[in-house]
Amino acid sequence: MSDLNKLGLAEARDALRKGDVTSVELTESCLKAIDEADALNAFVHKTPEIALERAKAADARIKAGDAPSMCGLPIGIKDLFCTKGVSSQAASKILEGFRPEYESTVSQQLADAGAVMLGKLNMDEFAMGSSNETSVYGNAVSPWRRGNDDAQLTPGGSSGGSASAVSADLCLAATGTDTGGSIRQPAAFVGITGIKPTYGRCSRWGIVAFASSLDQAGPMTKNVRDAAIMLETMCGHDPKDSTSAELAVPNFEAMLTGDVKGKKIGIPKEYRMDGMPAEIEKLWSDGAEMLKAAGAEIVDISLPHTKYALPAYYVIAPAEASSNLARYDGVRYGRRAHLAQGDGITEMYEKTRAEGFGPEVQRRVMIGTYVLSAGFYDAYYNRARKVRTLIKKDFEDVFAAGVDAILTPATPSASFGLGEMTEADPVQMYLNDVFTVTVNLAGLPGVSVPAGLDKQGLPLGLQLIGRPWDEGELLNTAYALETAAGFVAKPGKWW
Template sequence: MSDLTDLSLAGARDALRRGDVTAAGLAQAYLDAAEAGAVLNAVVTPTPDLALQQAAAADERLAGGDAPDLCGIPIGVKDLFCTKGVRSQAGSKILDGFRPEYESTVTDRLFADGAVMTGKLNMDEFAMGSSNETSTYGPVVNPWRAKGSNADLTPGGSSGGSAAAVAAGLCLAALGTDTGGSIRQPAAFTGIVGIKPTYGRVSRWGIVAFASSLDQAGPMTRDVRDAAILLRAMCGHDPKDSTSAPRGVPDFEAMLEDGVAGRVIGVPREYRMDGMPDEIEALWRRGMDMLRDAGATMRDISLPHTKYALPAYYVIAPAEASSNLARYDGVRFGHRAALSQGDGITDLYEKTRAEGFGPEVQRRVMVGTYVLSAGFYDAYYNRARKVRALIKRDFEQVFEDGVDAILTPTTPSAAFPLGAMADADPIRMYLNDVFTVTVNLAGLPGISVPAGLDAAGLPLGLQLIGKPWEEGALLSAAHALEARAGFAARPDRWW
């Protein structure tokens, strides 16, 4: 058999069931790969003892014929998910040393299905970032490099560690979260598949909150089939999460071959933005041709409030973050600042937050506090909420008019060098989310599929947006696009 780390999730599942490989052997292969890839800084908390313990239990289940899809599958878990007894810091100094006494609903479900956690993965602090440079652990390095260059590139954010780990073969699949594009943008930057499900499809319980009305967990995998397998295991109603929808979970993998024949795919004219690189435009047009070849009808559509999405998002998300992050005060857990004689409780709060939160988190908390303050609530937050409703209505009207899915670019560029935007206006960084934030504002499912390489040999992704609760149809469209794109490139191993 070839290198075990070259297998897809589906391939590993089948090999485990045939007895061609053991869960213990597979786990050890990925633990070794993660150690060899330490220079990428994607895996920040390796869990070898836990992984081998879970793998041994998986081998017993496999031997007994009790083998769910994920039994023995090595996965990486974004540091935003609480994992019992394992460091869970959300990439922040303020949660230094935090080891939860409970398991997030998502990881609990995956472990019940026999999944093996090989480590916790790096991320932007509290999921606030588009380049994985705000983490207390330091930046993640994209395993891809531009032709003729040794410059380190960003893997995207906030799920940059998850994206880099999957792309580099440090785990078979990974968990990410998406608040404004944090699964799809890094998936595009690293040449993998990432899907954000419909809001409410996956439980948020036990996931450290950023913006509660936008956050949604999803899988990051090597191909669409793997995403379908992992997503099914993650989904399901959870009474511990009031936003979790009591809906049945279809067999997404079984729906992959449904294809797109006879379906209508919308192409929003508002996504053709000034300054869009020619390579992105060309890729988008090739995507349309691929879907036509698969039997779909392409239709020009309008989403007129798209231009307001980014400013609305960067009002709503910081507002919710400022509320969610108010709980971190140095009293009960995590980092606590040293106090001087005479300091009171207010000094403790101020010093702890100043030391514990990084600059980007501080910026967003301050923005969020401002837009929620008396005198500005109506001018900013309330107005942004109204814009959000209009954006959601735009999508509803398009779907009511017979469109089945929407095709757009995932990102406005390929991966850029680490540090390239360090001194730039923060809005330049925020523009990386221009094609993805509408999906979160409307609560829709969206998926990024690798579809080509730019002139520098770096991956580019196309995004498909689906109807609410129709992840199966979205995955089948993505599968058809993936088959015609034929993207098989992998980063050259330099680490």
């Protein structure tokens, strides 16, 4: 078989079980694709030795008949996950040279299941960004192009390297993290599937923290079935993470029947934004029609506090970031600035952070420190927390009224060119999260499914939001939508 790197997780797993292919062959095919794709800047720390060693071990496990679903499947790991002995920088200069002596729970669970780590993937610095332009490694580049235009496009952020790598078939799947849309927005931009599970479903232990009450890990895959397979391995209770839920993890793949007859799908009127492109509007109504044709009931719903979600998010997330990033001081690990004669500890902190953090991270730390300061705590942070409670209640009311899932656009536009959203107005960039942040604020599961192309040939995604802990049902609805949409477009290879 040629082009083994183009397989999805389910196809590769079945081929491995039949003996049609070995994990070493799959891994070598991906490693070759990675080496030819430096123009995408998706993989920033390559680990071919670890990959081949794990692939050989996986082949032995499969031969012995002791192989979970993920065994032998080559994947990429976002640079936010600590990986033992392998650089884990969160795409920041301040963590230069940091090689942890431990493994994050999620990457350990994947390794224990026999998954093969190909390397670490590019991302926005400390996961702060929507376009993968804040990385110390430079921009990750989308494998997609607009028509015959050579302009480089963003793969979205912060999990831009993961999105680019999966879409370009450099790996079979990848891990991502989602604090305000960082799995779902990049997945929509590059035509792949990405799911953010319920807050607490996947352990956060060993993942470099951005905003602890919002961060959640999830899989980025080529289709919904693959998302179900990988998510099951990534989930589970972890005593090392106090927010991790002690709940049984169902067999998500077994729940993919595609039957949505009688399910109620809500369409929130507040998501009809002013100036929304006609293509996004049409995609949304087409998606609703597809689910209706599959037997679901489409109902109009109201989530009245939606308009406050972005402002609340951009108070809460930076506040938590300023608290989490205080640990980077040049004392214990990572980079330390060069000090002049007579410099004390305060100068060391100041110089290290000024050198180590990029402009976007500095901006968010400053905002966060400001909203947590004595005079402004109640005016900003406490008020944002109250708004968050109201947003969560909006969703609770809708689900209590019998709605099974909510359908919205995933992004307000298709992918844009790198450098098009300039530094001049960071708020323009923040608006990219308009459809996704509510899900993080409410701790709900959300999935982005590719559903069509815009007139320039770029992918557009739809988002489904589910009840808490109901990832199985949500994935099944996503599976029905994916089947109806029949999205099979791939980027033309230019790299």
